[in-house]
Amino acid sequence: MSHAETMLPALPPPPEALKRYTFSRLLGRALLGVWLAASVGIFLFVVDSWSPEKFAKYGPSFLSGLRVTLTLVAISIVLGGILSLPIAYGRMTKNKVLSWIAYGYVYFFRGTPLITQLFLVYYGLGSFRPYLEAVGLWSLFKDAWFCALFTFTLNTAAYQAEILRGAIESVPRGQHEGAAALGLPKSVAFFKIILPQAMIVALRPYGNEIILMIKGSAIVAIVTVFDLMGETRRAFSRTYDFQMYLWAAVLYLIMVEMLRNLWAWIETRLTRHLKR
Amino acid sequence: MQAAFAALSSIVSWFASIVDPMCGPIGVFRLFAQGTLLACGDTGWGDEIAYGFMITTSLAIxxxxxxxxxxxxxxxxxxxxxxxxxxxxxxxxxxxxxxxxxxxxxxxxxxxxxxxxxxxxxxxxxxxxxxxxxxxxxxxxxxxxxxxxxxxxxxxxxxxxxxxxxxxxxxxxxxxxxxxxxxxxxxxxxxxxxxxxxxxxxxxxxxxxxxxxxPDILRQTGIAARVTKNAFEFFSIACLLFLILAMLSSMVFSALERWTKRAEVTR
Structure with a gap:
């Protein structure tokens, strides 16, 4: 019986097998090349038409536009959230009349474009000027910013009511029954058992709704509110410089991406007890 | 070839004018809105809005x-x-x-x-x-x-x-x-x-x-609103038209869903 006296010398690792050059690889490289070319082209375009005066002149107005957009979205999301509570209740109640009213409200605001609703409020309520003046609300409704806030609040309330209803109805029946079996009153069961579970379900749709509102708020530029889009349009109409739109695009993308990542972080944080 | 295209397009437009749900022979505006702001033709805004409706739907389609x-x-x-x-x-x-x-x-x-x-x-x-x-x-x-x-x-x-x-x-x-x-x-x-x-x-x-x-629904109604100063009415019509589109498409989609699920077991 023979056996090896010495260990085999270490060999270099085998050469890496060449990947086959598939069609999808080629396509992927080509598309990345297109993106690269586009970004280089845009960069060169911006460098080409760059001027410090323009930046000094329009930079601050972009920032103020950003502030207007963010305040508009934040206030309307909060107010809409408050308004969505009775609507969601109406959608879930057994009372026929209430539930039809809530359904009609939600159907109207989800079925028509936001811009049409905005026009209806901003231009349309002008027809009711005498009545509004009599109530003392005209000074509010002649202001484009307030009209935008009003429309956005009503609109997002409809969407948020649907989110809330879907989330609450997604909690299984057994949870209600479990609470009832423990002898908990209805209100305690709702706030301590149903709502926390519903909120986890609703978290992602709420995030999407905020993103939709940020994107949708761009239309207020058309009714002369100088939000980010409005400032961009003003700057473009004064300079005919296309890079204004590119800057706005970058700012919007940064906002949306930050929010999306923040929301993903919140979601992983809040659902860590569900991880196995 | 050119003539064939022209003939084809005239046939299509003739057909569209017959089945036009607003200003056709049996259109809503033609039947119910004669003499109002929504009348068809030069006296009202019916045909302009109908055109906008067509533009909106064709753009989406x-x-x-x-x-x-x-x-x-x-x-x-x-x-x-x-x-x-x-x-x-x-x-x-x-x-x-x-x-x-x-x-x-x-x-x-x-x-x-x-x-x-x-x-x-x-x-x-x-x-x-x-x-x-x-x-x-x-x-x-x-x-x-x-x-x-x-x-x-x-x-x-x-x-x-x-x-x-x-x-x-x-x-x-x-x-x-x-x-x-x-x-x-x-x-x-x-x-x-x-x-x-x-x-x-x-x-x-x-x-x-x-x-x-x-010139889609919103633009046409917007022009009408600016000219006639009846903004609320016209923008309400715009909303109504969009609602009708939404209802129609939800009907189509539920029919489609039923059609795609026709092979599934009914419970």
Missing amino acids: CTLPIGLFLGFFIALAKQSEEKSLRLATNIYTTIFRGLPELLTLFIVYYGLQIVAQRVMLAVGYEGPVEINAFIAGMIALGVVFSAYCSEVLLSAFKAIPRGQYEAGDALGFHRGKTMRLIVLPQLVRIALPGLGNLWMALLKDTALVSVIGL
Whole structure:
């Protein structure tokens, strides 16, 4: 019986097998090349038409536009959230009349474009000027910013009511029954058992709704509110410089991406007890 | 050839005028709104609004196939094993889902104009170049739709078990045939609710195209509102028309859903 006296010398690792050059690889490289070319082209375009005066002149107005957009979205999301509570209740109640009213409200605001609703409020309520003046609300409704806030609040309330209803109805029946079996009153069961579970379900749709509102708020530029889009349009109409739109695009993308990542972080944080 | 096209288009427009639900012989405005602001013809705004309605619907219907087609291939690319392909398509969806639709529209409209102008200058043509608002709207909305559509289709793809592909292999099907006969029918069934939502969003986004001057529902009613000073009435009509479109499409989609599920067991 023979056996090896010495260990085999270490060999270099085998050469890496060449990947086959598939069609999808080629396509992927080509598309990345297109993106690269586009970004280089845009960069060169911006460098080409760059001027410090323009930046000094329009930079601050972009920032103020950003502030207007963010305040508009934040206030309307909060107010809409408050308004969505009775609507969601109406959608879930057994009372026929209430539930039809809530359904009609939600159907109207989800079925028509936001811009049409905005026009209806901003231009349309002008027809009711005498009545509004009599109530003392005209000074509010002649202001484009307030009209935008009003429309956005009503609109997002409809969407948020649907989110809330879907989330609450997604909690299984057994949870209600479990609470009832423990002898908990209805209100305690709702706030301590149903709502926390519903909120986890609703978290992602709420995030999407905020993103939709940020994107949708761009239309207020058309009714002369100088939000980010409005400032961009003003700057473009004064300079005919296309890079204004590119800057706005970058700012919007940064906002949306930050929010999306923040929301993903919140979601992983809040659902860590569900991880196995 | 030219004559044939002209004849064809005249036949189509004649047919459209017959079945026109607003200002045709049995149109709503023709029957019920004679003598009001909504009358058809020179005395009212009925025919203008009907034209806007047609523009809105045709824009949405023309955008849909582009968006679906692009979105399908983007979804395929997103589940490819090739990293660069995934990266490229992810950049695409991140950009077009993150930008406001209005901004995308402006970028496409003015950006295309600048590009076209430069190209024409290079060719040697000096003069104003105008991009058709309908085409610009179609491109912008189609791009946005495809970005969202790819996400819906991707999640539908993920819901189809591997075994289905393996069954296709076991039957000796070509990859394209597996896709066509086995995967696509299931994909449609799973993705249809999501696609229905996207269609509704598309329908609502078409209203934005009025901003770049396309005479759609919103623009026509806006003109009427400005001229007649009856803003509330006309914008209510715009809302009503969009609601009707939404109702019609939800009816169509529920019928489609029933049709795709006709093979499933009824409970």
